[in-house]
Amino acid sequence: NAGVTQTPKFRILKIGQSMTLQCAQDMNHNYMYWYRQDPGMGLKLIYYSVGAGITDKGEVPNGYNVSRSTTEDFPLRLELAAPSQTSVYFCASSYSRSGGTLSGETQYFGPGTRLLVL
Amino acid sequence: DQQVKQNSPSLSVQEGRISILNCDYTNSMFDYFLWYKKYPAEGPTFLISISSIKDKNEDGRFTVFLNKSAKHLSLHIVPSQPGDSAVYFCAVFIYNFNKFYFGSGTKLNVKP
Numbered sequence: 177n178a179g180v181t182q183t184p185k186f187r188i189l190k191i192g193q194s195m196t197l198q199c200a201q202d203m204n205h206n207y208m209y210w211y212r213q214d215p216g217m218g219l220k221l222i223y224y225s226v227g228a229g230i231t232d233k234g235e236v237p238n239g240y241n242v243s244r245s246t247t248e249d250f251p252l253r254l255e256l257a258a259p260s261q262t263s264v265y266f267c268a269s270s271y272s273r274s275g276g277t278l279s280g281e282t283q284y285f286g287p288g289t290r291l292l293v294l
Numbered sequence: 295d296q297q298v299k300q301n302s303p304s305l306s307v308q309e310g311r312i313s314i315l316n317c318d319y320t321n322s323m324f325d326y327f328l329w330y331k332k333y334p335a336e337g338p339t340f341l342i343s344i345s346s347i348k349d350k351n352e353d354g355r356f357t358v359f360l361n362k363s364a365k366h367l368s369l370h371i372v373p374s375q376p377g378d379s380a381v382y383f384c385a386v387f388i389y390n391f392n393k394f395y396f397g398s399g400t401k402l403n404v405k406p
Contacts (some may be wrong), residue, residue: 180337209394218298218383218396219338234393266337282328283394285337 178202182267182286189257189293197252197289199267207270208250209283210234210242212263219266225250257293265289297321298386300397307404313371315400317384320365326387327360329369331380332399338383342369374404 183198201208206227211219211234221234225244239261241253250269254261268283299318307313315329325346330338344351344358344367351358357370367384381399 211396216303216398218300218398219385219394220396221393224393268337282340282343285330285339287335287337 180267180269180284180286182265182289184289185287186290187292189254189291191257191259191293193257194253194255195257197254197265197267197291199250199252199286200248201250201267201269201284202248203269203271203284204247205269205271205284206247207283208244209268209270210240210250210252211266211268212236212261213266213288214263222252222265254291259293261291262293263291265291297395298384298397300384300400302400303398304401304403307374307402309376309404309406310373313369313374313378313402313404315369315371315382315384315402317367317369317397318365319367319386321386321388322362322365323388323390324386325389327358327367328385328387328394329356329358330383330385330396332383333380341382371402374402376404376406378402379404 180201209224210222213219220236223242225231231242266288267286270283328343329341331341332338342353342356342358359368381401383399384397385394387394
């Protein structure tokens with residue numbers, strides 16, 4: 177049971193380049209999340225998904241896109257990288273026992289992807 | 295517009311003593327309160343949580359206290375151990391929006 181995995185661990189992008197951050201979980205969780213953490217700040221929610229085919233915006237969605245074609249995978253796409261997107265990105269998943277309502281218990285996080293945009 | 299604030303960026307404690315980490319929140323509608331622990335180069339890991347209908351939850355050396363009137367959450371670690379040295383994030387959850395909000399973290403250093 178690998179939990180939540182993220183690739184790559186580290187990436188340097190030039191301004192205007194695009195890339196996809198990969199996230200996968202093998203716990204059959206229905207909820208998945210993308211956060212970014214800037215230095216000295218808490219985690220900010222970018223996008224989340226309550227199940228395959230369903231995604232919704234978080235606090236800071238501008239400049240990002242997501243898709244959720246399977247329960248296991250939740251990739252995050254940066255189309256035109258900007259220096260303001262330099263951050264550490266964390267993917268997380270959780271399980272909701274009742275439809276549409278989170279248990280509120282916990283999220284399981286991946287190890288993070290460190291992204292530097294120059 | 296910070297929903298959750300951790301005003302102490304760092305805390306240093308002697309091994310064996312109590313560590314108290316604090317967190318303030320703004321919205322009385324939050325349903326769940328959580329603490330996460332994060333080591334360098336790793337993702338946060340869940341530590342302990344408390345529902346808004348309770349004022350205390352204990353799990354081994356870790357106790358979380360919730361003061362709803364003051365909108366204040368605290369984590370007590372007794373006794374503190376060097377392995378507890380990490381960044382601690384408090385987080386809040388609201389069912390209606392299915393979202394978590396995180397504080398900026400407090401770096402705990404437990405000295406041997």
